Amino acid sequence: MKWFGLTGGLGCGKSLVTEIIRRCGYPVVDADRIVHHLYDTDLDLQMALSKTFGLDIFDNGKVVRGRLVDIIKSDISKKKILESLIHPKVSAKVDEIKARLERNKAKMAFYDIPLLFENNLDAKFDATIFINAPAEMVYQRLAARNAWTKEEVNVRQSWLLSNKEKSKRATYVIENDGSISMLEEKVEHLLEELVK
Template sequence: MIRIGLTGSIGMGKTTTGKMFVDRGCPLHDADAVVHDLYRNKAVPLIEAEFPGTTGPLGVDRARLSDRVLGNPDALKRLEAIIHPLVRQQEKAFFDKARADGAECAIVDIPLLFETNAQQRVDIVVVVSAAEDIQRQRVLQRPGMTEEKFLAIKAKQMPDAEKRSRADYVIDTGKGLEAAEQQVEAVLADIKRRFAQPS
């Protein structure tokens, strides 16, 4: 089974592209969704112990936790030491299940794939990209988003050009859905060809 890592900066169309892979038979594991789930369940007591007062009846209070860790590299490291092993556990279970189900490929959608060295846990990296003006336009259309927030998020992410240079494949989502679909099909066909078992 081919393990594919899908990544891309904010507003590049990663979620939409991920669905295109799912439509073509690749199950997908969403690291962000897993973190959201952990913040409501398994990680709550661990985060409360490390950062008292940051959780409540609904789980982790993201705003309070954010106040504690933003701009504090040591606190961020402590938070990552709690979250990353739990995310990796679930990722491994996902790959094991996909393999047991007979999937040819399985995708992990990891926004900070290169930043967290997750490329070491996959066979192929696909980066979703678009021109900067398209990215800005998409992000600023999101509810509650401001130019300042956008720039702060972008500053935490590896520059798009560097991601592209480190990718096995780049899917440009700036040319419309149909073009992106065609690129996904071409990428999948090429990956399957590269990983085909010699007869």
């Protein structure tokens, strides 16, 4: 099975790209969904999070991600601690899903992972795909979707490699700089190339 790492800059349209890939019939493993599931169901993880970050990060037994982000914003060293708690569990779950896809004879599959390059995971994939978009479009999308100010966008982007660096490291770059139908065409064209 061909295994592709998929990532994108904040507000660059990665979710839309994964939706297009799924519509075309290819499986997409979503790191964020796995993290949400682990936050909600993994009691060992919940205990470790409560010891490290306090009970204030929970609401009705569920982790409130926004509260974790607030803690990390005020103390960036906490980000590494959070990653050390969650990443091994996510990796184990992804390995399990990937093995199941291989048993089911999937021709190719995609792993949607926000921190692909930040965590130097490039070598785990047959190829990597980066979704990019112009900065002004990104600000507009994030302001509309998340009600983030430019300052909030810049803070979150400061935690990541630049889009320029990710574009250099990626095997393929999809520029999301037009309409949805243009993006669909670009994704479908890439899928045709990847399936060969």
